[in-house]
Amino acid sequence: MLSDQQLLRYSRQIMLPEVEIEGQEAWLNSRVLVVGLGGLGSPAAIYLASAGVGHLVLVDDDHVDLTNLQRQIVHTTERVGESKVASAAQTLGALNPEIRIDQIDRRLGGEALVEQVSRADLVVDCSDNFTTRFALNRACVATGTPLVSGAAIRFDGQISVFDPRVEEAPCYQCLYREGEDENLSCAESGVFAPLVGIIGSMQAAEALKVLAGVGEPLVGRLLLLDGKRMEWRALKLRRDPACPVCSAPRPNQ
Numbered sequence: 001m002l003s004d005q006q007l008l009r010y011s012r013q014i015m016l017p018e019v020e021i022e023g024q025e026a027w028l029n030s031r032v033l034v035v036g037l038g039g040l041g042s043p044a045a046i047y048l049a050s051a052g053v054g055h056l057v058l059v060d061d062d063h064v065d066l067t068n069l070q071r072q073i074v075h076t077t078e079r080v081g082e083s084k085v086a087s088a089a090q091t092l093g094a095l096n097p098e099i100r101i102d103q104i105d106r107r108l109g110g111e112a113l114v115e116q117v118s119r120a121d122l123v124v125d126c127s128d129n130f131t132t133r134f135a136l137n138r139a140c141v142a143t144g145t146p147l148v149s150g151a152a153i154r155f156d157g158q159i160s161v162f163d164p165r166v167e168e169a170p171c172y173q174c175l176y177r178e179g180e181d182e183n184l185s186c187a188e189s190g191v192f193a194p195l196v197g198i199i200g201s202m203q204a205a206e207a208l209k210v211l212a213g214v215g216e217p218l219v220g221r222l223l224l225l226d227g228k229r230m231e232w233r234a235l236k237l238r239r240d241p242a243c244p245v246c247s248a249p250r251p252n253q
C-alpha cells in the first residue's frame with residue numbers, strides 16, 4: 001500500500017497508464033545493483049532513486065576526484081576525497097529519503113559478486129572496465145538476472161539490455177570476446193560531459209521499463225550514439241551459438 005506522501009511524490013509517473021500503482025509498487029519492491037558511481041552511474045542512480053526504486057545497492061571502490069566533477073553529477077566539490085558510494089548515497093538520500101541505499105566501497109569479484117547479483121532484481125553496469133563488464137555478464141547469465149549495459153567515451157556512447165530470462169536473447173559476451181578489446185578510459189581519452197548523462201539516463205529508463213514490464217526494452221538491440229552528429233544507429237544482436245557464457249549448459253536448466 002502506498003502512503004499519501006508516496007502517492008504525491010510519484011503522482012506524475014503513477015498517472016501514466018503504462019505504470020499506474022502496480023508499476024510504482026514494482027519499483028518500490030525492487031532491489032537494483034548499480035556498479036560504478038561515475039559518469040554513467042551518477043544519472044542512472046539519481047533517476048532510479050527519484051523514481052522510487054526501493055532498494056539500491058551501490059558498488060564502487062573509488063574516491064571522488066576533482067577531475068570527476070565535470071561529468072559525475074552525483075558528487076560535489078566539497079566531497080572530493082570521499083568514497084564515491086558514500087558521496088552518492090548522500091545525494092540520493094537527500095533526493096529520496098524513503099528508499100534504502102546500501103554501500104559497497106570495494107571492487108566485487110568471485111562469489112561476493114555472484115551473491116550480490118543473485119540478490120538483485122536487475123543490474124545496471126556503469127563500470128569503466130572490461131574485467132568488471134565480463135564478470136557482471138557471467139554472474140547475470142548464471143543467476144538469470146537482467147543486465148542494463150552502457151558505455152561512453154569521447155563523443156561516442158552505446159547501450160543495450162541483456163536479459164537471460166528471454167529465450168534466445170544474446171548476452172554481453174556474444175558481442176565482445178574477452179581480451180579482444182583495449183581498455184579505453186576517460187582518463188586517457190577524455191569524455192564529453194553530457195554524453196554520459198544521455199547514456200546513464202537511458203540506462204535508468206531501460207532499468208525502470210524492465211522492472212515494471214513497460215514497453216519494449218533494448219533486448220537484442222544495441223544502440224550506438226555518435227554524439228558529434230547526434231545520430232543513433234540501432235544494431236540487431238543475435239545470440240552467438242559459440243558464446244562460452246550463455247550457450248554453455250547452465251545448472252538448473
Ligand SMILES: [Zn+2]
Nearest residue numbers: 171174243246
Ligand atoms: Zn552470450
